[in-house]
Amino acid sequence: MPASYGGRLSALVDVSLKEGNNDQIHGQGGIGTISSRLMLDGPLFSENSTFAISGRRTYADLFLKLSNNEDVRNNKLNFHDLSAKFAFRLGDKDKLTLSSYEGSDFLGLDDQFGLGWRNWVSSAAWGHIISENSFFDLEAYHSRYNYQVDFEDPDNGFSWRNKLSESGMKGQWSWNKTDRFQSYWGFQSQYYHFAPIGLDPKGGSAIEPITTNPKNGILTSVFAGMTKELSPKLSAELGLRWGFYHQIGKGVDYFYEGGIPDEEAEVDSIGYASFKPMHFYQGLEPRIAFRYLVNDEFSIKAAYNRNFQYVQIATNSSAGLPIDRWILAGKYMAPLRSDQVSIGFYRNFLDNKWEVSVETYAKDIRNIIDLKNGASVLFTDQVETEILTGDGYAYGVEFLVRKIRKDHRLAFIYLFKDLEED
Numbered sequence: 001m002p003a004s005y006g007g008r009l010s011a012l013v014d015v016s017l018k019e020g021n022n023d024q025i026h027g028q029g030g031i032g033t034i035s036s037r038l039m040l041d042g043p044l045f046s047e048n049s050t051f052a053i054s055g056r057r058t059y060a061d062l063f064l065k066l067s068n069n070e071d072v073r074n075n076k077l078n079f080h081d082l083s084a085k086f087a088f089r090l091g092d093k094d095k096l097t098l099s100s101y102e103g104s105d106f107l108g109l110d111d112q113f114g115l116g117w118r119n120w121v122s123s124a125a126w127g128h129i130i131s132e133n134s135f136f137d138l139e140a141y142h143s144r145y146n147y148q149v150d151f152e153d154p155d156n157g158f159s160w161r162n163k164l165s166e167s168g169m170k171g172q173w174s175w176n177k178t179d180r181f182q183s184y185w186g187f188q189s190q191y192y193h194f195a196p197i198g199l200d201p202k203g204g205s206a207i208e209p210i211t212t213n214p215k216n217g218i219l220t221s222v223f224a225g226m227t228k229e230l231s232p233k234l235s236a237e238l239g240l241r242w243g244f245y246h247q248i249g250k251g252v253d254y255f256y257e258g259g260i261p262d263e264e265a266e267v268d269s270i271g272y273a274s275f276k277p278m279h280f281y282q283g284l285e286p287r288i289a290f291r292y293l294v295n296d297e298f299s300i301k302a303a304y305n306r307n308f309q310y311v312q313i314a315t316n317s318s319a320g321l322p323i324d325r326w327i328l329a330g331k332y333m334a335p336l337r338s339d340q341v342s343i344g345f346y347r348n349f350l351d352n353k354w355e356v357s358v359e360t361y362a363k364d365i366r367n368i369i370d371l372k373n374g375a376s377v378l379f380t381d382q383v384e385t386e387i388l389t390g391d392g393y394a395y396g397v398e399f400l401v402r403k404i405r406k407d408h409r410l411a412f413i414y415l416f417k418d419l420e421e422d
Contacts, residue, residue, distance in 0.1 A: 001287060001305055001307065002225055002237070002239055002287065003223040003224060003225040003239025003240055003241040003285070003287050004172060004184060004186065004223055004225065004239075004241075006188070006221055006223070006241050006243060006285060006307065006308070007190070007219065007243075007308075007309060007310065007311075008307065008309055009307045009309045009336055009338040009363075009365065010338075016099075017052065017083055017084075017085040017099050017101070018041070018052050018054075018085065019041075019050060019052060019085060019087050019097070020041030020042055020043070020044075020050035020051045020052035020085070020087065021041060021042060021043075021050065022042075022043045022047045022048070022049075022050050023042070023043070023047075024042055024043070025040065025041070025042030025043070026040070026041055026042055027039065027040045027041075034058055034059075034060060035056055035057060035058040035059070035060075035079075036056070036057065036059070037054065037055065037056040038054065038055055038056075039052070039053070039054035039055075040052070040053050040054075041053070044086065044088075048088065048089040048090075049086070049087065049088045049089070050086070050087045051084070051085070051086050051087075052084070052085045053082075053083070053084045053085075054082070054083050054084075055080070055081070055082045055083075056080060056081050057078075057079070057080040058077070058078055058079050058080070060077045060078065061076055061077050061078040064076070064077060071110050074110045074111055075108060075109055075110055076106060076107065076108030076114065077106075077107055077108070078105075078106055079103070079104060079105040079106070080103065080104055081101065081102065081103035081104070082101070082102045082103075083099075083100065083101045083102075084099070084100050085097065085098070085099045085100075086098045086099075092129075093128060093129040093130075094126065094127070094128050094129075095126070095127045096124070096125070096126050096127075097124070097125045097127075098122075098123075098124050099122065099123050099124075099125075100120075100121070100122040100123075101119070101120070101121050101122075102118070102119065102120045103118065103119045103120075104116070104117075104118040104119075105117055105118075108150075111152055112151075112152050112153075113149070113150060113151045113152065114148070114149070114150035115148070115149055115150075116147065116148050117145065117146065117147035117148070118145070118146045118147075119143070119144070119145050120143065120144045120145075121141065121142070121143035121144075122141065122142055122143075123139060123140065123141035123142075124139070124140050124141075125137065125138070125139040125140075126138045126139075130173075133175065133176045133177060134173070134174065134175045134176070135173070135174045136171070136172070136173050136174075137170075137171070137172050137174070138169070138170070138171045139169070139170045139171075140167075140168070140169045140170075141167070141168055141169075142165070142166070142167045142168075143165065143166050143167075144163065144164070144165040145163070145164045145165070146161070146162070146163045146164075147161070147162055148160060148161040148162075149161075149378070151202075152202065153202070153205070154204055154205075155204070155205065155206055156205055156206055156207055157201065157202030157203075157204075157205045157207075158199060158200065158201050158202060158205060158207050159198075159199070159200045159202070160197065160198070160199050160378055161197070161198040161199075162194075162195065162197050162198070162325075163194075163195040164192075164193070164194050164195070164326055165192075165193045165195075166190060166191065166192050166193075167190070167191045167193075168188065168189060168190040168191065169188070169189050170186065170187070170188040170189075171186050171187055171188075172184055172185070172186035173185055173186055179229075180228065180229035181226070181227070181228050181229070182226065182227045183224075183225065183226040183227075184224070184225055184226075185222075185223065185224035185225075186222070186223060186224075187220070187221065187222050187223075188219075188220070188221045188223070189218070189219070189220045189221075190218070190219045190220075191216075191217075191218050192215075192216060192217040192218075192219070192310075192311065192328055193214065193215075193216050194214060194215040194216070194326060194328060195214055196211075196212045196213060196214050197210065197212040197378075197381075199379065207379075210379055210380070210381065211381070212380075212381040213250070213251050213252045213381055214250055214251060215247075215251060215327075215328045215330070216247070216248050216249065216250065216251065216275075216328075217245060217246065217247045217248065217310060217328045217329070218245070218246045218248060219243055219244070219245045219246075219310055220243070220244045220245075221241055221242060221243040221244070222241070222242050223239065223240065223241040223242070224239065224240055225237070225238060225239030225240070225287065226238055226239070232293075233292055233293045233294075234290065234291070234292050234293075235290070235291050236288075236289070236290050236291075237287070237288070237289040237290075238287070238288055238289075239286070239287035239288075240284065240285070240286055240287070241284075241285040241287070242282070242283075242284050242285070243282060243283055243285065243308055243310075244280075244282045245280065245281045245282065245308075245310045245329060245335065246277055246278075246279070246280050247277075247278040247279040247280075247328060247329065247330045247331075248272075248274075248275050248276060248277060248278055249271075249272030249273050249274050249275060249276040249277075249278060250271075250272060250273060250274045250275075250276075251271070251272050251278055252269055252270070252271050252272070252381070253269065253270050253272070253278065253330075253331050254266055254268075254269045254382055254384070255267050255268040255269065255270075256385075261332055261382065261384040261385040262385055263380075263382055263385045266382070278330065278331070279329070279330050279331055281308075281310070281329055281334065281335050283306075283308045283335070283337065284306070285305075285306045285307055285308060286304070286305075286306055287303075287304075287305050287306075288303065288304045288305075289301065289302070289303035289304075290302050290303070297347060297348040297349070297352070298345075298346070298347050298348075299345075299346045300343070300344070300345055300346075301342075301343070301344045301346065302341075302342065302343045302344075303340075303341070303342050303343075304339075304340070304341050304342075305338075305339075305340045306337070306338070306339050306340075307337070307338050307340075308335050308336065308337050309335060309336040309337075309338075310328065310329045310335045310336075311326060311327070311328060311329075312326070312327050312329075312333065312336060312369050313325070313326055313327070314326075314327055314369060314371055314375075314377050314383065314386070314387055315371065325377040325378065325383060327369065327383055327387075330384075331384075332384035332389075333367070333369060333384065333387075333389065334366075334367045334389075335367065336365065336366070336367050336368065337365070337366045337367060338363050338364065338365045338366075339363070339364045340361055340362070340363040340364075341361065341362055341363075342359060342360065342361035342362075343359070343360060343361075344357055344358065344359035344360070345357065345358050345359075352404065353403060353404060354401070354402070354403055354404070355400070355401075355402045355403075355404060356400065356401050356402075357398075357399075357400045358397065358398070358399055358400075359397065359398045359400075360395075360396065360397040360398075361394075361395065361396055361397075362393075362394070362395045363393070363394040363395065364391075364392075364393055365391060365392040365393065365394065366391050367389055367391070368389065368390055368391065368392045369387045369388070369389055370387065370388050370389075370390070371386060371387055371388070372386055372387065372388055375387065396416055397416050398413065398416075399413070400412070400413050
């Protein structure tokens with residue numbers, strides 16, 4: 001993983017929306033058995049600006065209403081997503097892009113329970129050419145994730161809601177001295193806000209309302225990296241990332257007898273005003289990778305990565321629903337840390353028409369969280385009393401056979417992996 005990326009232990013997916021063409025307005029769509037989609041793109045004001053908008057929606061909920069079975073007719077099942085991207089070329093050296101995506105899903109069973117979630121992310125990016133071989137990119141973004149559970153029951157009915165958001169900015173300078181040497185450096189700042197839980201008991205429900213507190217954190221990172229061709233056969237990619245994480249107010253810390261989180265052993269609590277420092281973590285993340293070309297058809301790659309992750313997920317097994325409780329690093333939960341080593345062997349056959357590879361890895365993971373037996377994280381502000389922390393070890397091997405052609409690719413992948421926790 002390049003040093004310009006961080007905040008996750010395993011992998012990151014870099015997703016970019018399609019950019020519109022600057023010749024003419026063009027549209028395309030499709031009708032399927034479950035959903036339909038439509039996309040429009042083209043020039044916006046002139047050939048120096050473009051737009052691309054798309055949407056997709058299911059009509060399963062419309063078909064459910066046509067059922068003769070009342071139990072089926074009262075169910076709810078729908079999803080949709082919308083996206084838009086606008087690009088503006090401000091001159092020979094500058095480009096501005098604005099992007100936004102929104103998606104929503106909801107599942108309801110005969111007015112007995114409902115489960116839904118919604119994502120929304122927007123970003124603005126500016127790219128500037130400093131010189132023929134140096135560049136600067138600046139990006140700002142905001143994302144929001146809402147999810148909810150509604151349970152209709154005369155004795156224990158409730159409506160549960162939560163909201164997470166992340167805002168950030170990233171700047172990166174790149175210098176491509178030659179084809180054999182490229183380098184980059186920059187910064188990234190992220191603000192996490194986990195809103196208080198909203199729990200509203202239904203009329204006549206025995207469930208009591210709860211009061212929770214927000215969780216907030218700021219992660220600031222600096223990074224630098226380079227790719228160097230050391231010889232015609234050997235190349236290296238080196239990088240270093242340094243993250244500084246602060247948990248900040250508004251928030252509350254709870255204290256327990258003996259220092260072990262247990263609701264029955266709570267002895268005190270302390271509140272923090274907005275943006276007041278609460279807890280601090282920092283960590284260096286070295287990244288090293290080598291590639292050796294044995295010949296034109298056979299290569300060997302090896303890498304070492306250290307990563308920190310300051311957000312974890314506690315899966316709520318007691319509710320029996322696909323819903324998670326997201327947790328920021330704080331007093332009782334240190335950030336996740338992983339050290340991974342990997343090595344891979346790659347061989348091409350028949351004039352590079354077929355590729356065969358074998359990759360294996362081993363990963364040491366610290367500060368993993370897991371739920372206690374019978375834990376319930378939906379209805380508490382003291383999540384630390386419902387979880388356990390420990391260390392883990394993962395390893396795996398991947399076999400890949402792939403046929404490469406200009407018009408399509410055919411691949412067969414077999415992956416074996418195992419995770420052990422202490």
